[in-house]
Amino acid sequence: MTFRYLPMTDQDKKEMLETIGIETTEDLFQDIPEEVRFKGRLQIEEALSEPQLVKEMGRLAALNKNTKDHASFLGAGVYDHYTPSIVNHMLLRSEFYTAYTPYQPEISQGELQAIFEFQTMICELTGMDVANSSMYDGGTSLAEAGLLSAAQTRRKKIVVSKSVHPESRAVLHTYAKGQHLEVVEVDTEDGVTSLNALRAEVDEQTACVIVQYPNFFGQIEPLKDIEEIVHSAKGMFVVSSNPLALGALTPPGKFGADIVVGDAQPFGIAQGFGGPHCGYFAVTTKLMRKVPGRLVGQTVDEDGKRGFVLTLQAREQHIRRDKATSNICSNQALNALAASIAMTALGKQGVKEVAHQNIQKAHYAKKVLEEKGFKTSFTGPFFNEFVIELKCTAKEVNRKLLESGIIGGYDLGLSYSELKNHMLLAVTEMRTKEEIDQLANVLEGLACVQNISH
Amino acid sequence: MRTEHQSLIFELSKPGRVGYSIPELDVPEINVESIIPSDYLRTEEADLPEVSELQIVRHYTALSNRNHGVDSGFYPLGSCTMKYNPKINEDVARFPGFAHIHPLQDEETVQGAMEMMYRLQTSLAEITGMDEVTLQPAAGAHGEWTGLMMIRAYHEANGDFNRTKVIVPDSAHGTNPASATVAGFESITVKSDERGLVDLEDLKRVVDQDVAALMLTNPNTLGLFEEHILEMAKIVHEAGGKLYYDGANANAILGFARPGDMGFDVVHLNLHKTFTGPHGGGGPGSGPVGVKADLIPFLPKPVLVKEDDLYKFEYDRPQSIGRVKPFYGNFGINVRAFTYIMTMGPDGLNQVSENAVLNANYMMRRLEPHFDLPFTQHCKHEFVLSGRRQKKLGVRTLDIAKRLLDFGYHPPTIYFPLSVEEAIMIEPTETESKETLDEFIEKMIQISKEAEETPELVQEAPHTTVVKRLDEATAARKPILKYSKQV
Numbered sequence: 001m002t003f004r005y006l007p008m009t010d011q012d013k014k015e016m017l018e019t020i021g022i023e024t025t026e027d028l029f030q031d032i033p034e035e036v037r038f039k040g041r042l043q044i045e046e047a048l049s050e051p052q053l054v055k056e057m058g059r060l061a062a063l064n065k066n067t068k069d070h071a072s073f074l075g076a077g078v079y080d081h082y083t084p085s086i087v088n089h090m091l092l093r094s095e096f097y098t099a100y101t102p103y104q105p106e107i108s109q110g111e112l113q114a115i116f117e118f119q120t121m122i123c124e125l126t127g128m129d130v131a132n133s134s135m136y137d138g139g140t141s142l143a144e145a146g147l148l149s150a151a152q153t154r155r156k157k158i159v160v161s162k163s164v165h166p167e168s169r170a171v172l173h174t175y176a177k178g179q180h181l182e183v184v185e186v187d188t189e190d191g192v193t194s195l196n197a198l199r200a201e202v203d204e205q206t207a208c209v210i211v212q213y214p215n216f217f218g219q220i221e222p223l224k225d226i227e228e229i230v231h232s233a234k235g236m237f238v239v240s241s242n243p244l245a246l247g248a249l250t251p252p253g254k255f256g257a258d259i260v261v262g263d264a265q266p267f268g269i270a271q272g273f274g275g276p277h278c279g280y281f282a283v284t285t286k287l288m289r290k291v292p293g294r295l296v297g298q299t300v301d302e303d304g305k306r307g308f309v310l311t312l313q314a315r316e317q318h319i320r321r322d323k324a325t326s327n328i329c330s331n332q333a334l335n336a337l338a339a340s341i342a343m344t345a346l347g348k349q350g351v352k353e354v355a356h357q358n359i360q361k362a363h364y365a366k367k368v369l370e371e372k373g374f375k376t377s378f379t380g381p382f383f384n385e386f387v388i389e390l391k392c393t394a395k396e397v398n399r400k401l402l403e404s405g406i407i408g409g410y411d412l413g414l415s416y417s418e419l420k421n422h423m424l425l426a427v428t429e430m431r432t433k434e435e436i437d438q439l440a441n442v443l444e445g446l447a448c449v450q451n452i453s454h
Numbered sequence: 455m456r457t458e459h460q461s462l463i464f465e466l467s468k469p470g471r472v473g474y475s476i477p478e479l480d481v482p483e484i485n486v487e488s489i490i491p492s493d494y495l496r497t498e499e500a501d502l503p504e505v506s507e508l509q510i511v512r513h514y515t516a517l518s519n520r521n522h523g524v525d526s527g528f529y530p531l532g533s534c535t536m537k538y539n540p541k542i543n544e545d546v547a548r549f550p551g552f553a554h555i556h557p558l559q560d561e562e563t564v565q566g567a568m569e570m571m572y573r574l575q576t577s578l579a580e581i582t583g584m585d586e587v588t589l590q591p592a593a594g595a596h597g598e599w600t601g602l603m604m605i606r607a608y609h610e611a612n613g614d615f616n617r618t619k620v621i622v623p624d625s626a627h628g629t630n631p632a633s634a635t636v637a638g639f640e641s642i643t644v645k646s647d648e649r650g651l652v653d654l655e656d657l658k659r660v661v662d663q664d665v666a667a668l669m670l671t672n673p674n675t676l677g678l679f680e681e682h683i684l685e686m687a688k689i690v691h692e693a694g695g696k697l698y699y700d701g702a703n704a705n706a707i708l709g710f711a712r713p714g715d716m717g718f719d720v721v722h723l724n725l726h727k728t729f730t731g732p733h734g735g736g737g738p739g740s741g742p743v744g745v746k747a748d749l750i751p752f753l754p755k756p757v758l759v760k761e762d763d764l765y766k767f768e769y770d771r772p773q774s775i776g777r778v779k780p781f782y783g784n785f786g787i788n789v790r791a792f793t794y795i796m797t798m799g800p801d802g803l804n805q806v807s808e809n810a811v812l813n814a815n816y817m818m819r820r821l822e823p824h825f826d827l828p829f830t831q832h833c834k835h836e837f838v839l840s841g842r843r844q845k846k847l848g849v850r851t852l853d854i855a856k857r858l859l860d861f862g863y864h865p866p867t868i869y870f871p872l873s874v875e876e877a878i879m880i881e882p883t884e885t886e887s888k889e890t891l892d893e894f895i896e897k898m899i900q901i902s903k904e905a906e907e908t909p910e911l912v913q914e915a916p917h918t919t920v921v922k923r924l925d926e927a928t929a930a931r932k933p934i935l936k937y938s939k940q941v
Contacts, residue, residue, distance in 0.1 A: 003797075003798060003802045003805065005537075005538055005540065005797075005798075005884075005885050006802075006805055006806070006809055006884055006885065007885070007886070007887040007888075008809045008812070008813075008884070008887075008888065012887075012888040013812065015888070016812055016813075016815075016816040016888065017812075019816055019819055019820060020812075020815050020816060020819050020832075021819070025808050025811070025812050027832070028811050028812065028815055028832045028834075029710055029811070030832075031678075031679040031681050031831065031832065032679055032681075032707070032710060032711045033681060033683070033684060035684060036683065036684065036711050036712075036715050036716045037710065037711060038583075038709060038710055038711050038712050038715060041709075041800050041801075041804075042580055042581060042708075042709050042800040042803065042804070043580050043800070044577045044580050044581065044795065044799065044800050044803075045573070045577070045795075045796060045799065046799045046800070047796070047797060047798055047799025047800075047801065047802050048796050048797065048799075050542060050797075053542065053546075053793065053796055053797060054542070054545075054546070056796070057546045057549065057570075057789075057793060057796075058549065058551075059566070060551070060552075060566040060567070060569055060570050061546075061549035061550070061551025061552050061566055062551050062566065063551065063564075063565050063566025063567075063569070064551040064552070064555045064563065064564045064565070064566045064567050065555070065559065065563040065564070066550040066551050066553075066554040066555050067554045067555065067556060068550045068554045069550070072556060074556045074558055074559065076558055077780065078556055078557055078558070078781075080554075080556075082474070082476050084473065084474055084475075084507075086473075086507060086510055086511055088548070089511070090510075090511065090514040090515070090518075092544065093514065093515065093518035094523050094524075094525040094526075094539075095518040095519070095521040095522065095523045095525065095526055096517075096518055096521060096523065096734070096735050097523065097539070097544075097732050097733075097734050097735065098523030098524035098525045098526075098539050098732050098733065099521055099522060099523040099524075099733060099734075099735045100529070100531055100534050100536060100733045100735070100736070100864070101733070101735065101736035102521075102735065102736065104522075104855070104859065104864060104865060105921070105924050105926075106856070106859055106916050106919040106920070106921055106922070106923070106924070107521070107522035107859055107864065107919055108520075108521055108522065108735075109460070109517075109520040109521065109920055109921060110516075110517035110518050110519065110520035110521030111517075111521050111735040111736070113460065113462065113517055113520070114514070114517055116462075116935075116936070116937070117462060117463050117464070117937070119935055119936050120464065120936040120937040121500075121502055123936050124500040124501050124502060125500045125502075130935050130936070131935075131936070133736070134737070136592035136593065136596060136737075136738070136779065136784075137592065137779065137780055138780065139777075139779060139780035140592065140596070140778075140779060140780075147636070165780070167777060167780035167781065168780060170755075170776055170777035171776075171777050171778060171779060171780060173776055173777075174603065174754070174775055174776040174777055174778055175636070177603070177638075177775070177776070178599070178603055178606075178636055178637045178638045179636070179638055180638060220490065220494050223494075224493060246496070246500065247496070247500060248486070248490075248495065248496055249490075249494055249495065249496055250493065250494050250495065250496050250497070251496065251500075270548075270553040270554060270786070271553075271554060271555060271556050271557070272552070272553050272554075272555070272785055272786045273552070273555045273556070273557050273564065273567050273781070273782065273785040273786075274556075274557030274780065274781025274782055274783075274785055275557075275592070275738070275779070275780075275781055275782070275783060275784040275785050275786065275787075276592070276737075276738030276740075276784040276785075276786050276787055288933065288935070294736065295933075295935055296935070297929040297930070297933050297934055297935055298929070298934040298935075299924050299925045299926065299928055299929035299934075300924070300925055300928075301921040301922040301923060301924050301925070302922040302923055302925075303922055305459070305921055305922075306459075307921040307924045308924075309924050309926050309929050311926065311929040311930050311933060311935075312930055312933060313930075314930070316628075317595065317628040317629050317631075317632035318627075318628040318629075318870075319628070320628075320632070321628045321631040321632060321641075322631035322632060322634060322635045322640075322641045323635070324628070324632040324635070326632070326636065327595045327596075327598065327599055327629050327632035327633040327635070327636045328593075328595055328596075329593065329594065329595045329627075329628075329629050330592075330593035330594060330595065330724075330726065330733075330736060330737040330738070330739035331593075331736055331737040331738075332592075332734075332737045332738045333734050333735040333736035333737045333738075334734030334735055334736075334737065334738060335734075335737075335738055337735065341510065341514060343502055344463055344473065344502070344503050344505065344510050344513075345473040345474045345507070345510055346473070346474050346502065347467075347471070347472060347473055347474065347502045347503050347504045347505065348467075348499055348500065348501060348502045348503070348504050349472055349504065350472060350473070350474040350476075350502075351500060351502055352496075352499060352500075353476065354474075354476060356486065357476065357479055359486060359489070359490070360479055360481055360483055360484065360486075361479075361481055363484060363489060364481035364482065381489055381490045381491060381494065395560065398560055399560070402560075402563065407556065407559060407563075410558050429476055432477075432480055433480040433481045436481070
């Protein structure tokens with residue numbers, strides 16, 4: 001059988017074997033001891049031709065309800081946002097996606113410059129001094145912020161608010177276990193971190209306090225008050241932030257954050273069943289030499305011409321091995337490129353406009369639902385997500401919504417025992433007034449959720 | 455490649471230009487100050503570029519022209535498996551049913567995605583000879599850490615809290631010791647012998663009751679198969695330790711040998727290497743981890759299972775190490791890898807390794823007269839030359855690498871493994887034709903001659919790239935990590 005990715009002909013093979021001075025390719029595998037040689041044929045599916053393959057993968061894809069054919073109100077960390085058409089076109093420039101990490105700067109200036117621009121844009125949005133070239137995702141980036149804080153302060157206690165994404169908290173717990181760190185979760189009050197509970201937990205053993213802004217419920221955390229509590233105990237202030245929200249909200253850097261992390265998925269990155277997305281990691285200058293992952297820096301070549309290189313590599317695993325600041329090697333470079341292109345396309349005006357449309361549409365949706373008699377859970381300011389109370393399970397409601405072509409919200413009962421039958425709804429700029437009204441109408445029509453507060 | 459100066463996108467910016475289009479707000483507008491306290495409303499705008507759509511397209515097209523990928527030319531970067539990245543993979547990953555689905559949708563609405571994942575994890579278990587596979591780790595290093603955390607959980611579940619050491623060979627990838635540290639272990643180095651293989655005597659010396667695991671790449675980073683793998687497994691297992699397989703070099707052995715049959719307990723694969731990821735300029739990758747039966751209880755949550763004809767994420771796993779990543783791994787990369795496996799099938803994958811190994815041995819024998827070859831046995835998918843002969847002429851391995859740029863090649867991996875002086879690590883992969891290999895070999899021979907006759911030509915290389923050698927020392931000493939407007 002011949003394969004289109006394998007160019008070797010019988011003639012090539014014959015010539016190559018002659019050059020090597022052996023009879024068959026088998027001779028090249030004699031160093032694999034007989035006892036461990038695999039003698040059968042791998043029991044995996046048989047090869048498919050290109051048309052057969054497209055058909056089979058198309059069949060699998062068609063089994064999934066997608067957000068192109070359905071109006072989605074599901075967010076909870078992953079969002080359906082406007083992606084300019086050019087993002088995909090530029091990503092498919094194969095000089096980008098078929099390249100390795102830019103360790104040979106002379107032939108990687110394109111990638112290096114794009115990442116330098118990414119770092120700059122993340123700094124602009126977060127109000128921080130330094131941003132790295134990307135992390136796997138928001139969750140692992142948050143966990144690494146916890147590890148950095150512990151290493152920097154030489155303290156063992158990480159304090160995290162329960163209003164931080166439940167999956168990010170779960171990842172943080174796993175990472176902390178590896179480093180023998182303690183993770184303490186702080187209760188919320190009216191959908192935001194309880195300041196009293198926080199004060200009670202933060203002490204001289206606290207490496208950092210981690211909050212999310214806007215938080216998992218969409219609420220805007222009182223960063224100003226939290227900053228005072230953390231810094232008065234000399235802990236690090238870590239904020240996980242949706243970077244799109246920062247088009248409208250005061251950046252965490254302005255509130256004295258030491259580390260800002262998050263996921264750039266809202267910028268041109270497909271929801272893709274949860275990955276690959278694009279973690280970002282931004283810090284103050286003071287922590288510049290402690291950040292995990294790759295950094296691109298500007299320099300000059302022998303002729304004095306501007307160029308870019310990977311820099312401060314003495315932090316990284318390939319140089320420092322067991323003393324590295326992190327074990328991260330591959331990151332999410334191509335998705336950082338996608339985010340850069342999307343941030344560039346939106347630009348100064350667009351990022352603000354899109355963020356404000358999210359605020360407006362989400363508030364409109366909340367108002368319409370309240371007018372129909374639904375109870376919303378929290379009273380504080382929010383960005384593009386809010387919580388409503390249901391009389392039956394979110395699962396049942398979502399099943400009904402799907403019949404009307406709507407992907408409903410996130411079932412908060414899955415992560416918060418006190419929020420059974422509560423649904424987190426996300427309303428982005430992609431949702432039209434008509435879709436929002438339809439959501440409200442369908443919900444109103446469901447026997448199990450009707451007229452709750454009346 | 456174009457050689458002229460390329461502006462930063464910020465330098466192209468002019469107030470008033472836009473590169474986007476969204477509809478006018480269609481809901482009644484409320485005063486944002488009435489709903490968000492003023493302290494939390496941004497006053498100073500984020501200074502993002504203001505450019506038109508064509509400017510953006512030209513900018514990124516120009517940047518792509520200043521970049522070298524596998525599609526641009528030969529990329530024999532050792533240990534990185536820079537094989538062809540099939541176009542069909544990119545198409546399939548963009549199907550709306552894969553690209554535009556939300557990870558928290560009801561499981562009933564994403565059965566196709568879950569079926570794909572299940573079939574991929576089943577295939578990878580068979581390819582590696584392991585009992586179960588998780589697709590969650592985002593990349594190789596993430597997989598290493600996940601695997602080590604599981605090994606730790608396994609020992610602790612046995613009441614064994616004193617296993618603090620992870621052994622890594624001196625030729626190991628830097629991620630191995632770094633992952634050991636993040637997982638809370640101390641890493642201990644085991645030496646290689648004169649044939650480039652792990653020194654069994656030294657292994658016996660470092661293995662004791664404190665050993666949690668031995669991490670091994672096989673074939674190792676010199677491209678050599680660890681022939682004594684069964685004895686090594688015995689030494690580690692008898693001391694109560696586990697064997698960890700770093701799958702970075704799996705491209706050499708598909709269908710020829712399986713880590714599970716060699717005695718490995720935990721395996722990670724780099725889907726962006728062996729299974730055509732692609733590399734993406736440094737990621738995203740995907741680093742699935744396979745385990746033997748006794749480690750299954752410790753797999754990260756959730757575990758994807760099939761019950762009757764329904765796919766389910768199982769969360770009730772009391773001994774699990776917990777979550778290692780939000781959601782279910784780098785799904786989009788996994789779609790690409792599955793598409794590739796389905797393209798190749800069992801015979802194709804076997805042929806991949808056969809051709810990859812034949813290509814590497816052919817190149818090695820043709821280059822052997824011109825460069826020092828520290829280890830002379832047959833190699834697997836890659837081999838390591840030493841530039842010490844050229845170094846005596848004043849031409850370092852770095853110079854040879856830079857000279858290759860002039861001929862349109864991405865250079866091999868250099869100065870790794872650390873155990874070889876002036877190392878040049880070449881991995882051709884199976885997707886390159888003999889003609890490409892021959893042309894590259896000719897250029898390498900030419901460079902070895904230049905090193906003798908006109909060394910300055912090599913020392914001053916590259917001559918044809920958009921920038922010359924860059925001042926990395928200053929970049930690190932006075933870091934400029936973002937653009938600042940000149941005022």
